[in-house]
Amino acid sequence: MRAAVLHEIGQDKLDVLDDVEAVGFGPGKVRIRIRATGLCHSDISAMNGVLPQPAPFVPGHEGSGDILDVGDGVTGLAVGDRVLVSWLPACGSCPSCKRGQTQLCLASLMNAGTPNFKRPGGDVFGFAGTGTFTEEVVVDAGCAVPIPEDVPYEIAALIGCGVTTGLGAAINTAKVEAGSSVAVIGCGGVGISAIQGAKVQGAAQIVAVDPVASRREAALAFGATEALSPSELDDAKARITSGEGFDYVFEVVGKSATARTAYDATRRGGTLCVVGAGAMDDFLQLNMFELFFDEKRILPSMYGGGDVLRSYERAIALWRAGRIDLERLITHRVPLAAINDALDQMRTGEALRTCITL
Numbered sequence: 001m002r003a004a005v006l007h008e009i010g011q012d013k014l015d016v017l018d019d020v021e022a023v024g025f026g027p028g029k030v031r032i033r034i035r036a037t038g039l040c041h042s043d044i045s046a047m048n049g050v051l052p053q054p055a056p057f058v059p060g061h062e063g064s065g066d067i068l069d070v071g072d073g074v075t076g077l078a079v080g081d082r083v084l085v086s087w088l089p090a091c092g093s094c095p096s097c098k099r100g101q102t103q104l105c106l107a108s109l110m111n112a113g114t115p116n117f118k119r120p121g122g123d124v125f126g127f128a129g130t131g132t133f134t135e136e137v138v139v140d141a142g143c144a145v146p147i148p149e150d151v152p153y154e155i156a157a158l159i160g161c162g163v164t165t166g167l168g169a170a171i172n173t174a175k176v177e178a179g180s181s182v183a184v185i186g187c188g189g190v191g192i193s194a195i196q197g198a199k200v201q202g203a204a205q206i207v208a209v210d211p212v213a214s215r216r217e218a219a220l221a222f223g224a225t226e227a228l229s230p231s232e233l234d235d236a237k238a239r240i241t242s243g244e245g246f247d248y249v250f251e252v253v254g255k256s257a258t259a260r261t262a263y264d265a266t267r268r269g270g271t272l273c274v275v276g277a278g279a280m281d282d283f284l285q286l287n288m289f290e291l292f293f294d295e296k297r298i299l300p301s302m303y304g305g306g307d308v309l310r311s312y313e314r315a316i317a318l319w320r321a322g323r324i325d326l327e328r329l330i331t332h333r334v335p336l337a338a339i340n341d342a343l344d345q346m347r348t349g350e351a352l353r354t355c356i357t358l
Contacts, residue, residue: 001134003058003134004016005057005119006056006059009046009053010047012047021118023116023117025071026072027072028071028072029138029139029140030070030077030139030144032085033068033135034085034135036065036157037157038060040061041254041276041277042061042161043059045279046128047059050278051277052280054113055125056122057127058117058124058133059131060126062085064083064147065153066082070141081146083147085144087129087161088105088108088303089105089140091105094107100307103308108129108140116130132157155330163324164304164308165301166190166193169194169197170194172305173299173304173305174271174299176198176201176203177202179202180205180247181203181205181207181246181248182198182206182247183207183233184207184209184224186258186276198223198248200323206224207225207246208224208227209229222329251273254276254278256284256285260285263284263296268293268296270296
């Protein structure tokens, strides 16, 4: 089958190969025909080495499709079921799962070092234990979550990570209060979803901050009350909050510099929610006095900070009710020539659809 493969970390081009085979099928596994896949910024971070990932590997961890085969011992799934791919399924038995913090379950990540694919030249890994830039993938049954018939594949793929992460950051982690002021730094797919989550929660002001003009324009369509370049944030802080700072600030970039900017934009006693996945050697510096004196809550949000299955259901319910816009999110994209070209090659004459949402 065909798959988009990155041969070495740091390369900026994916190769579309037709000699890739999905491996590992057996008890407790399912084989999925991928119909749609999203490009999350975490895929880029894995490609450039910010996030740890063995190579060669197939990027992609937002996907949806149809089940082609079911291994022994798998219940609740059948051939032909429409599913989304969950890159972080809950095992149900670890301490995190028992506490109800299924987004912190590490069981599936322990298998991320096991190859998902092979070629004549050797093993190929799948990003985050999945790898959805391909026509088929074999994953643990827990990674395959059934989706209703009325949910398009493209929307299901985005719910698999970016939408769930952004919505959950606002709803589960930060618990944005109605009438509050919000700033979102970084308006890719996850940032846009955080904006929509803040809107659902009833925030009065939602300021989108991004250096890319097209992203700022898109943010307004998704619920931001205004959109600014980073250089305009201080002025907005003074104008909107009388210099006090925003009630909630979401950092959706994954860099210490933007996290520091977000901290400074947060009012005393307010909430900084860190959503972006950053590098292990990028350190955020805070002095002990400001940490004590400002009493700002710093809340990291992993995969939306809540039970992922419940979060999927909530995203679908909000979409059905017209409270969030996921159709337009599919076309909210940033030029990324090497990856776009590779995915275009995979689309040709096939049913694979792509949703580029950095």
